[in-house]
Amino acid sequence: MRGLGSRTVLFQQQVAASLGLYNNDFLAVDVLHEKGPITAGELSKLTGLTTGSVTALIDRLEKNGFVRRQPDPNDRRKVILVPLYENKQEVGDTYMPLHAAMIQLAASYSEEELMLINQFLAQASMVLENQIDRLNQARGRTST
Numbered sequence: 001m002r003g004l005g006s007r008t009v010l011f012q013q014q015v016a017a018s019l020g021l022y023n024n025d026f027l028a029v030d031v032l033h034e035k036g037p038i039t040a041g042e043l044s045k046l047t048g049l050t051t052g053s054v055t056a057l058i059d060r061l062e063k064n065g066f067v068r069r070q071p072d073p074n075d076r077r078k079v080i081l082v083p084l085y086e087n088k089q090e091v092g093d094t095y096m097p098l099h100a101a102m103i104q105l106a107a108s109y110s111e112e113e114l115m116l117i118n119q120f121l122a123q124a125s126m127v128l129e130n131q132i133d134r135l136n137q138a139r140g141r142t143s144t
Helices: 002-018 023-035 040-047 051-063 089-106 111-138
Strands: 067-071 079-083
Touching (some): 023 051, 023 079, 040 051, 051 067
């Protein structure tokens, strides 16, 4: 698991660099892709970055067409970040070889094996989220 995690981080860094982004910028893009539209404060909590760092990050992402700012209909003081991830052809092009390779790998397993693998990965993700929460609480932060 540790080796897979390290290789995932290294792959993500290479993807970010190939798109001309910093790793934290691309991490934020992935968080937005997964969570959907959220506020800058929520993005700060999810990434562990300060609100000042997140503001600069959002500026870069907006400039590069990865997000759009939209007024929060419930609170005019807040801004919602709308991900534009799917509109970026270069992102799809960058991930397509990995996607194809993973489809080929999955095809080598039976339906039952894939169900077990999927269950394990879902539970492993929850374990990681719990550990992230534990570390954030130890640092006096909370995440969602």
